[in-house]
Amino acid sequence: DARVTQTPRDKVTEMGQEVTMRCQPILGHNTVFWYRQTMMQGLELLAYFRNRAPLDDSGMPKDRFSAEMPDATLATLKIQPSEPRDSAVYFCASARGAQGWDTEAFFGQGTRLTVV
Amino acid sequence: QKEVEQDPGPLSVPEGAIVSLNCTYSNSAFQYFMWYRQYSRKGPELLMYTYSSGNKEDGRFTAQVDKSSKYISLFIRDSQPSDSATYLCAMSGQLTFGSGTQLTVLP
Numbered sequence: 001d002a003r004v005t006q007t008p009r010d011k012v013t014e015m016g017q018e019v020t021m022r023c024q025p026i027l028g029h030n031t032v033f034w035y036r037q038t039m040m041q042g043l044e045l046l047a048y049f050r051n052r053a054p055l056d057d058s059g060m061p062k063d064r065f066s067a068e069m070p071d072a073t074l075a076t077l078k079i080q081p082s083e084p085r086d087s088a089v090y091f092c093a094s095a096r097g098a099q100g101w102d103t104e105a106f107f108g109q110g111t112r113l114t115v116v
Numbered sequence: 117q118k119e120v121e122q123d124p125g126p127l128s129v130p131e132g133a134i135v136s137l138n139c140t141y142s143n144s145a146f147q148y149f150m151w152y153r154q155y156s157r158k159g160p161e162l163l164m165y166t167y168s169s170g171n172k173e174d175g176r177f178t179a180q181v182d183k184s185s186k187y188i189s190l191f192i193r194d195s196q197p198s199d200s201a202t203y204l205c206a207m208s209g210q211l212t213f214g215s216g217t218q219l220t221v222l223p
Binding site: 004033043045056093106107108110 | 150157161162204210212213214
């Protein structure tokens with residue numbers, strides 16, 4: 001049963017600490033998205049990659065957030081230093097994108113981040 | 117103004133009711149239109165997608181797209197308590213989501 005795996009599921013950290021979230025996309029998917037979900041803002045696109053190359057990270061606060069794909073099986077989202085306003089659920093999604101846009105993105109279960 | 121606006125809800129209906137969920141968008145470049153369903157503490161899952169204007173039916177669900185008005189809808193017939201979830205519209209190219217409508221179907 002192919003699925004997107006995110007770790008950790010829950011993370012509580014103190015303000016100022018570094019947070020790293022990991023995502024294993026579905027094997028064979030070449031497009032990876034990072035989203036942040038809050039009650040106020042809904043689901044916001046932070047960044048997305050195709051074939052491990054960042055295509056758009058304009059939704060991400062550059063001063064503290066960074067996203068990478070060290071290899072095709074791992075995507076990471078890092079926050080340094082973390083702030084209470086970063087508290088949210090962070091979702092990773094993957095898709096089999098070719099030219100143009102593929103139709104279905106599969107989401108992981110999310111990482112619930114709380115910064116105190 | 118956001119590129120995708122969705123009726124915020126929440127929406128509460130009795131079992132068996134017809135539910136209508138709606139989104140508007142401003143970007144004419146959007147080509148694919150999708151509806152995702154998200155249960156509590158889960159990631160969103162694709163429910164339906166469509167490319168062209170018109171209706172697409174899948175069981176109790178009908179997706180409707182009007183590109184001229186930049187308006188999309190999802191209709192749920194004979195709603196069931198198991199349909200209780202948050203419904204999010206989404207649009208390509210970068211998979212931009214609406215804010216979601218929380219639906220509760222009361223038995």
